Amino acid sequence: MSIIELGEVRDEPESPPPGRRPRAADRRLRVGAVLLLALVVLAAAAPVPRRTVASVPTAPGASAYLTEAGVVVVDATTPTGDRYLSAYALPTADDESVVRRRWRTPLARTGDYLVVWARRGLLLAVGASSTNSTLETTAFDAGTGRQLWRHPGIARWTADGGLLLLDDMTEGSAAVRKVTPDTGAVQWTVSVPIAGSPELHGPPERVDQLVLVQPTGEVQVYDTASGRLLRGVDTLAGARSAFQRVQVVGDLVLLVPPGSTELVAYGLPGLDPVWTSPVPLVSWATTCGELLCAVQQTGGVQAVDPATGTVRWADPGPDMLVDVRGDRLLVTGPDQRYAVRDAATGQERTELGEWQMVGQVRPGDALLGVRTAGSDLVVAALDLGAGGARILDVLPDVAGGCQAALPVLLCRRVDGSTGLWRLSR
Secondary structure, X not given: OOOOOOOOOOOOOOOOOOOOOOOOHXXXXXXXXXXXXXXXXXXXXXXXXXXXXXXXXXXXXXXXXXXXXXXXXXXXXXXXXXXXXXXXXXXXXXXXXXXXXXXEEEOOOOOOEEEEEEEOOEEEEEEEOOOOOOEEEEEEEOOXXXXXXXXXXXXXXXXXXXXXXXXXXXXXXXEEEEEXXXXXXXXXXXXXXXXXXXXXXXXXXXXXXXXXXXXXXXXXXXXXXOOOEEEXXXXXXXXXXXXXXXXXXXXXXXXXXXXXXXXXXXXXXXXXXXEEEOOOOEEEEEEEOOEXXXXXXXXXXXXXXOOOOOEEEEXXXXXXXXXXXXXXXXXXXXXXXXXXXXXXXXXXXXXXXXXXXXEEOXXXXXXXXXXXXXXXXXXXXXXXXXXXXXXXXXXXXXXXXXXXXXXXXXXXXXXXXXXXXXXOO
């Protein structure tokens, strides 16, 4: 799964998803006692290492974003009306307590920024336009901070090194554009119908096909290198016009037809019909091990054979699917207690305890969970394969709002400042 969206350093979510089967109270007490004993033994087994924290300069109202190249701070507007974007280098091994500013560049005085990331020499900032609140991407030179271009939409890298920009389609007409990364020059544009939802095929940074569903029911596949239409297939009988939800998972285009009583799969790029499966109320789907997990609007999961559409196992919920690593699923209940399930059978393998997940800059990094222990923050690696939570560090005076690009962790401290730590491994 992907979803690289870090956002600003802010409070953790307050309310988890509803409902979970109750567990026996004595089991919960035993688990809590074992975890407490483990922390005591860990603290007594060796002297506490010297932890070096580097402070990132953040004024009140500023937002900090961790990237692979360092930390980016979006300042709040000053009383004089000025606003800046600042980039800081990560601390070096010689002095882990110092964060040095690399550059500072002016920003538009209004508008909210939601995510900032660095890739291939660019710093890409996604924010809401100050004029109509639609999402737009602004590109900066990652080395100097010079603004290169601004376009509507959210950027995704293509297989040939270009950038796709997908409009925020809340209302009115929208489009998908391909631009040259260093100049922002538009190479081609494809219009997106009202209430349309473009889907992409390929790894997150190597997209090679664009999939659109027209209100008439026609599914279209475009080549992202040229913008050329590769194939179009009518998926609705007659000339009806109806809304269909679409998602691309692997080499399958999954459609939820009107009425949401089944899931229909077509193969890419030819859009050949593959199967129809009686899976109702599908919200989204993802690859899970050798199967395809269809997550329902009610929170349940049905695991489908991607070749035939046969339902291999089903779980009515209320546990929610959070992440997939190989043949293991990470699920959570209403109390934010996490558990590991087997992707092939849906059976629970182990319980990991109560955690809050840390946003990752690199999706393939180890999963991190945090929880408070008095005034400290316990940081652990959640190993789905081994079925355990390995304590990495216990950080004092940390409030939360953490982001990670291992082994570096960025968090908000209790005094309102922002700190960087290099985690023990």
